[in-house]
Amino acid sequence: MAELVSKRYAEALFEVALEENSLDKFKEEIKAVSNILDSEKKLKTIFEHPKLSNDEKKDILNELFKDNISKEVLNFLYIIVDKGREKYIKDIKDEYIMLSNEEQGIVEGEAITAVKMDDEKLERLELELSKKLNKTIKLTNKIDQTVLGGVFVKIGDKVIDSSVKGRIDELTKSLNKASVTKKEVESK
Template sequence: MAKLVSKRYALALFETGLELEKLEQFKEEINYVSNVLDAEPKIEMVLTHPKVTNNEKKELLDSLFKKNISQEMLNFLYVIIDKRRERYIKEISEYYDFLYNEEKNIVLATVVTAVPIGKAEEEKLKTTLTKKLNKDVQLKNVIDESIIGGVMLKVDNKVIDGSIKGQLDSMMKNLKAMRV
């Protein structure tokens, strides 16, 4: 249910952004609202509390966001309040990002390494992935010392594990299979 609601509202916002040619602006604004809610759980608690009236919730949104987001986004948040969908704002933001990335032909990739990769290696990997996937690649480097060395690459739902830990795990699995 939550996914369906989030998708429906994100799609409505996305289509409005397309129509008004404000896709990027709406992306920044809905992410800003979501980030504020993440950083301040008490605000989210007030927004989702059933005893707080819709008008009080709208006043809270005004005081928090009126200077930082467009009137269209504020109106969108008002609709969310009126329809009692406040608890889905973060999921709406996530799905909006997904729609935006699809529209702009962007793919998010995570490269996991034991130590930070250099700018040159990052650019080379980004260029290679861009050519291979035929999409604009946004690369994020995550440091995980437990992989010991090598690289683990995550793109969409695919994982390419070239880490030493992955190779050791694979060898251990093969050794256990040979014992039986």
């Protein structure tokens, strides 16, 4: 049910975005709304509370976003409130991003590193991967100290491991295979 609801609403927003030539603008706006609601747990709890009237919820949206998002996205949020679908905003955002990216030939992924990558290096990595995969790659940088060094990239179901840890793991596997082979030779 949730998937069907979020898909239907995302498609509606997507159609309006296409008409308005605002795919990226709406993507950023719906992301911002979803991120604020997700990061402010008290706000989300209040906003999704069933005893709060639709008008009160719209007032909250208006107060928070009126000057920061387009009237189309704000009106879309009002419709979500009128239909009682507030709890699906994050799912709607995810579906919308998927539709928008598909339309634009964009594939999103993660570059996981031990320390934050500077923007120039991240852009170079995106360019290099875009050329190799024949798609426009957009990466977000996630920090994970277990990476040790290098970069671990996840794009959909593809994983590119050029981290130090990945190289050590590969070397360990190779050495284990080599030692097994050596034992087999000695036993013959």
